[in-house]
Amino acid sequence: MPESKPNLGLDTGPKAPTGPTLFLQRQPYRRRRLIDAARVLPVFGSFLLLVPALLIPQDVEGSTSSMWLFLFGVWIVMILSGSMIVRYMVDADDRDRKGSEDQEAQD
Amino acid sequence: MPKSVLLIEDEPNIIEAIGFILSRAGYQVISHGDGTTALDAVTRETPDMLILDLMLPGRGGLDILRDLRSASATKDLPVMMLTARGQKHDRDQAEHLGVTAFMTKPFANQEVLQQVQTLIGDA
Amino acid sequence: MQLDLLVLISLLYVGMLFLVAFAAERRARAGKTAWLRSPLIYTLSLSVYCTGWTFYGAVGFAARSGLEYVTIYLGPTLVFIGWWWLLRKLVRIGRTQRATSIADLLSSRYGKSNGLGILVTILAVIGTTPYIALQLQSISLAVAVFNDGGTGGASGNTTAFWTAIGLAVFTVVFGTRNLDVNERHHGVVMAIAVEAVVKLFALLAVGVFVVWGMAGGIGPMLQQIDASPISAWKVEGGRWIVLTALSGMAIICLPRMFQVLVVENSDERHLATASWAFPLYLMLISLFVIPIAVVGLSSMPSGANPDQFVLTLPLSEGQNTLAVLAFLGGFSAATSMVIVASIALSTMLSNHVVMPIWLSLQAGGASVSGDVRRVVLYSRRLAIAAVLALGYGYYVLSGGSAALAKIGLISFAGVAQVFPALIGGLFWRGATRRGAAAGLVGGFLVWAYALFLPSFGPDAVFSASMLAEGPFGLSFMRPEALFGLTGLDPLVHAMLWSMVVNTGLFMAVSLATFPSPMERLQGAEFVNVFEHSSAPRIWSGGAAEAEDLLVMAQRILGPEEATELFTKTARHQGKIGYLPDPTPEFLSELEINLSGSVGAGTAHAMIAQVHGGVSVSVADLMAVADETAQIMEYSTQLEAKSDELQATAQELWRANEKLTQLSIQKDAFLSQISHELRTPMTSIRAFSEILLAGELEPEARSKYARIIQDESIRLTRLLDDLLDLSVLEHGQVVLDPQEERLGDVLDRAQAAASAAGSGMQLSINRDSKNENLVVRTDTGRLAQVFINLISNAAKYCDHANPELSIKTRSLREKIQIDFVDNGSGIPEDSHSVIFEKFARLDDDKAANSTGGAGLGLAISREIMERLGGSISYLPDRQGGAFRVTMPLESVFETA
Structure with missing residues (x-):
């Protein structure tokens, strides 16, 4: 996550490519998709967690235990997905950083 | 032929005095008052010895001495230097250049005569 | 169970917390902060969200409203899972702006307005005080459970009092130990992390005991849930959504959450870990709430307070150790909340209320920095004591009533009023100070009128008739049914109206007013924090707005020159008007222009300020500009001085040269004198001797005598001349x-x-x-x-x-x-x-x-x-x- 690494902005550092690049390298591409996933995850989660509120009619008899299982199931899936996204992000970030360090050696 | 002494000095009264002292002792005294042409005078007069003033118009006595010592004809010529400047380094320099004798003004007449006799013998 | 033993255990536990905090402070002072500041500790410290109210109250909540309690945890979960959207930005801004509290952040965003800071501080105090009272209540109730089976009584006040005192001492000791520039409290954070582990472990232990020890495993547990009266609960869509949203807002806006989430954050990357680890914590802590509630309802005598099931269930089963553990868990939950909340509030109070007042009273005497630091420390200590006194007073006045139990959500709703101004400030450059203030005040008034004050019950603050018919019979002004919106849950109703009023006023006033330059710069700084803080070295256009650059350039180059430069560039770019696109070329040119006035480093920092890079506040910039001006003036003086020095040195050199010359001349003079004196004396002596020797003709004799005479005259004249010259040279001559x-x-x-x-x-x-x-x-x-x-x-x-x-x-x-x-x-x-x-x-x-x-x-x-x-x-x-x-x-x- 270079975007989130503390950057004081004024000192030295690898020069960023100027101008837009249409086709990103593999690593930055992967990173961007991971960010997409991180953005989408809470949207999906909200949808799933608010489903009970929005869709279940008041008079339908429901099982509290199944609801309990559903809620915690969604919860656990969200946590797992979130942790995986973060892990891949950190990995991609590390590779990214490494890659930019020895750009010459790559490809 | 009496022995000759070339006196290179620019003070007329001193020339007069030394001339009187030495000539009365039998020496032939030739005087020359200009530093620049002193060497020519030495060549021309071929004296038995030289009395050289340190401060001369045109060329200093030390320079003349240096030239005398570097020329083969005059390198052994007895040279007695006279100076009115009482400074030690003048004497050191003169000795370094190979002066034969060194005297400071004012001098005792007898001393000058004795020095000349020591250097070139009686006239 | 002996009360004395419980007190002893509690004191031992507190003593351990003190030791942990001391050890952490010591390690931190030794520079060993790596472990103290790990993602794990960060995540655990976030658990101050889970208070005593959560620890005990969640079970009661579940007993009354089924699964609805989960929303209190779902909101924060969604916010953390969606960290990339909001938290990341909040933490980055908080760190780059060095926000000390949420009040500080808002005041900073809206042009460093202290008025806004005071407003948020007051709001936070009002919203937090009942919550602190709630924590004191939860502890005294828990003690009462051990004491007399949970009926409570007069001993509650005593417990609450000593708890408040103890917490005040702990917070003063570790919260105001020193004035850290980063406002970080290693000892406090460490103690809270320990408490987080204790409360989670306690609740899980009780849960495991209930499910496997009492219900007989997962399968029977699920059956028991469905058979329980809790299953009669129905999802109320409105409350479900509002509560989820409310808790989501609260996790950001609560002063204590801002403290641990932003202020105590030492590394942004910890947030990535916390983004899933904190939801995991929340999930775990709420996992056994329903089972405990279900088992409690079925096995405890009817009329037992479900809020105390976590304690009473183990006690009734004879599990005293587990009960004590549960007590310590609840104690941890309550105390950690109070500690962090009082630190956060004391920071706000001292920074936004006490210090401005003190400084204005000092009238220019604030230049002594040591003084100010001491005042800050004392004001913080006083503020901590005051906050706890308020909480205790509120607890005593409210009589430890059941009304207090409801205060958790009401408090959430109160601090959530900050949310629109915060989000608007983070994402909308058009948000203005007046807009934020209007929204805050409007929303807060609606909250107070429609939710907070009615919560005390009929005839407490509002009369029963006023609640039923509205003030002065104005039915549309009924507190719990504003503008005829009847039939809604009071919380949903109040949230709806307060948010509508809050957001509406915030937007409308923001659109209608014009922000100050400072607000605009800070706005750009906040909204574009990522462009700013990770921009490449070469200025790439876009993020920096020409207007902001112009505002800045005018201050440094002067209005005419700046406008001319901008207009010229705009014309060059083929644009009409005076605002060119901030192209890299233009930014570089501007930077060069600025560096002419303020130096290259400052110019770069200034462009970076508007465009990207380090966050320097406008006030800092102005200070830098002033300083630079002073330095420039000083350096001109220095230059003049150095010219002067050079001249002096030259003169000295000349003097030295002259002295050397004089010394040479003196030597030359002496030898000259010697020569000039000796020459005539030589003649005089020589001819005197000749004359003395005799034997001379008379004319020779007279000639030599004349020479002697002449030389004597010469000698005399020489001496006269020398004397004359000496007199003239020494100024002794009388003209x-x-x-x-x-x-x-x-x-x-x-x-x-x-x-x-x-x-x-x-x-x-x-x-x-x-x-x-x-x-x-x-x-x-x-x-x-x-x-x-x-x-x-x-x-x-x-x-x-x-x-x-x-x-x-x-x-x-x-x-x-x-x-x-x-x-x-x-x-x-x-x-x-x-x-x-x-x-x-x-x-x-x-x-x-x-x-x-x-x-x-x-x-x-x-x-x-x-x-x-x-x-x-x-x-x-x-x-x-x-x-x-x-x-x-x-x-x-x-x-």
């Missing part, structure tokens, strides 16, 4: 001013020179009509100069027919007398020395015969200086030429 015609002086001099130089062939031309001037000076001395000049010409003029022309000119107050002969003059390389002592030229043979010691011109120069004039050699004439310049009337010191 004798007289009025005399210049011609007469020259006549006298000519006569004297002729008399001295017997046989002088020099012919002298004078223009007597110009000499008809009367001078008032020491004419004797003037004549001496003239004599010297005439006799010099007589001695040294080498022409066959030597001539000297003396020309006099009068120029206003001055007279010039030129002595020009027709000889060859003085060689050029001797010009500079002729006025020095003994500067007899080498070839001046004549000098010896005539007895000049080479002091004449030196004496003449001294005399002319005394007379207020000068003598100089004129090098551009044919022969030797001297010019005497003198005033008509010499002014002497009347010594």
